[in-house]
Each structure stands twice: as structure tokens, then as C-alpha cells.
Amino acid sequence: MNNVVAPVPHGVTDPMLSHPVLIRRIIWENDDTFTLTLDMGDWAGPFKFLPGQFNMVYVFGVGEAAISISSDPHKTGLLDHTIHRVGTVTTSLAQKKRGDVIGLRGPYGSSWPIDAAKGKDVCIISGGIGLAPLRPVVYTLARQRDLYKRIIVLYGGRSPLDLLYRVELEKWANENNIETLVTVDRGDTSWKGHIGVVTGLFNYIKLDARETVAYVCGPEIMMKYTVDELERRGVPSDHVFLSMERNLKCAVGFCGHCQFGPTFICKEGPVYPLPKIRPLMERKEL
């Protein structure tokens, strides 16, 4: 067996060792999702990450949770994690205040292959909190906007109030020449935007399928239907990349909790090229 253990993250000597970091800011994106901005302190220099990677966030005495990094990889010093309050660790994180200290180790996992999109159209499809791991991609693409043709962001949420980064979504469209289409499952009469599933937004964009690279992140059921739609529209499967989420425990390939078929998500994922996991997505047992 070759290289079972995931590579040691950049700038880290012991991959199981958490570093203390300070909570600089907490922004509630909606009723149950918040963004922690962390002050990396002395660790700011050596800590480098790529879009799509995650950290293990540690609440002392409570436990760890794997959380994607959602900030701009080119900005050092501060780091964002957008977190959905769903369990013990994330509920505990939600109760933290500015100035509190938490533990952090990482970054782990594979990243979105941004170079694969150079000279092509980029279509980013996300649902719910799935926009968080794709946000660093948008920052990176916007920073080198001329290297890509069209950049399209399709984003689906439960309701208008559940949407993440609402101000930024507008900014991306207005300032960065990014085609941003947002849809919700339901809305009240004040909502003028799209209502329906995220795959329905494909009806409003004309994809140059062969020249499009797609990055997809959201609930697995949403990704499954999105992949079907991309295939129906002729996007080559090796141009499609997905981020998977499973029970990430050790993050370094020791424990096996995140096993997904023959792969460990912490080691080979969370970002996979579609051909690698397409057969696994059809398997009910997985």
C-alpha cells in the first residue's frame, strides 16, 4: 500500500496538533449559519491553503469538526470558516464570542483545480452551505479575471433569508463580471428572484459545454442532479469537479471514518474529479 497517510499540511510539524487561534469576528449569515473570522496570529505566515481545503476546528473540551475554509487564499492573517449549526461542536462554536480562543489544525484535503479552467468558461454550482468552500474559488478567479472567459455562479438556497453572502453575491455580479444567478425553494411576495431548484437555472444560461469547467458543491442529492444536468448539456465529465462531505474525524488518513468506497475523503478529497467518484454516487450502500 502506498502513502496511506495524508500529506502533512504546509507549515505544520504534527498534523494532529491544534493551534490556538483567536475569534476576531462572528457574522450570522442566517438563523443557523455563521461565519467565524479567525486571527491566525503567529501562525499567519506559515499557514497557506488552497481553495476547497478544510481545517479541523476544535472547541476545547467538546470536540472537533471539519470545516471548509471560506476566505480569500491570497489574504493572510485572517481566516473565515462558515459553519452550519447542526451538532454538538458546531452548536458550541455558535456560542463563542469575539476574543474567545479555539483550536485549529490543517489545512487538509485536495483543492479545486483552478488551473484546469484557464482559458475556459467556469460554472460554479452550489447549494445551501455548499457555497462556502467555493467562495475562495470565486475570490481567486476574480483576482485573475482575464485568465477566464465567462464565470457563472449558480446558487440555490432554501429561502431568501437562508442565502449566504448576499452582499457579496451582488458584488460579484456588479464588480467582477461574474454571471450570478440565485434561486430559492420558496419565497414570499417580496422576492423578485428565481424560485425553483438550482438545476433549473441552467435554462437561463447558454453553456459552451465543451469549453466549460464546472465546480459543484452542495447536498449530495443536489450534486447528483447537477451532474446529470451537466452531462445532459454535454459538459465532459473530466471537466466536472465535486466536493464531498462525510464523517471527517482524524483528517490525516488514520481512522477511516471518511471512507468513501475505495478512497478516504480526507486524503483524496474532499474535491474529486467526477470520473473518479461517478460510479460511487450511484451506489446506495455508500
Next chain:
Amino acid sequence: MHTEDLTTTLQQHPFLAGFSEEHMKTLLGCASNVRFMENATIFREGEIANTFYLVRSGRVALEIDFPGRGAMRIQTVGPGEVLGWSWLISPYRWHFTAVAAVETRAIALDGECLRNKCESDSGFGYDVLLRLAQVMESRLEATRLQLLDMYGLITSEVRK
């Protein structure tokens, strides 16, 4: 708008892609251009359904009145899509209320006119029904996904 312009507009609508010239001529007699200002009600739940719309621009919201909570928007229909098929199915009553979420332009096809032509020309009728069936199939699939409330789904796998 002249008949010639309307024909071009009809030909450009994705719902009619590949429609034969003969069928297009049949359809033309039932068609007219319409425009709805933002917040205009296009039809109301329970009213007689006698129009089929091919949306050209803008966005139409389908609403259900939710007692105690007011109107809930459950779907929008945009450029290139179609609005309403209750004109085809007895008792020809709308099941939703449709409101222009933004200024909207569409081609309105008279439902009774269309029904009569479908009955008198079975080839035309089959073509229209086949296209509508495809729309219904994709809307049904989308509705099933919406019913899953997938953004609220948290599996035990990731509950931390």
C-alpha cells in the same frame, strides 16, 4: 406587431424549436403578444384557464395562498419557458395564481383556439402534447427535489 414579426418570435421560442412550418402556421392564428408590468396579476387560482403563455423575457411567479401567512411563491417561470397548462385539461381552471415578478413579455396562445386545433389536427395536437409532456416531466422532477427540502437535510454522517 405584424404577423411576420410574430412568426419570427414564435420560431425563436425554445418550446417551439423544430416545430414544422405547417404547425407554426396553425399556431399563429391563436397567438398574440402580451406584456405585464411588475406585480401585475396574470391569472388567479380558480379562474377559468384559457391562455397558454410562452415567456419571452422577465419572470413570472406562481403563488399559492397560504391561509394565515399570505401568498407563498413556489416557482418562477422565465425566458424560454412556458406558463400554464390548465387550458388543456378539464375543467380548465388555474391551480395557482401567476404574478409578474418583474416586467414580463410573452406570447399568449388562446387556449380554446389551441384545443380546437389540437382536436382537428391530430399531428399538430400530438406535437404540442409531446412538448408539454416534456415540460411537465421536468417540472415534476424539480418539484420532487424541492419537496426533499435538500438544503435543510443534515445526515447523521455530518452532524457534528
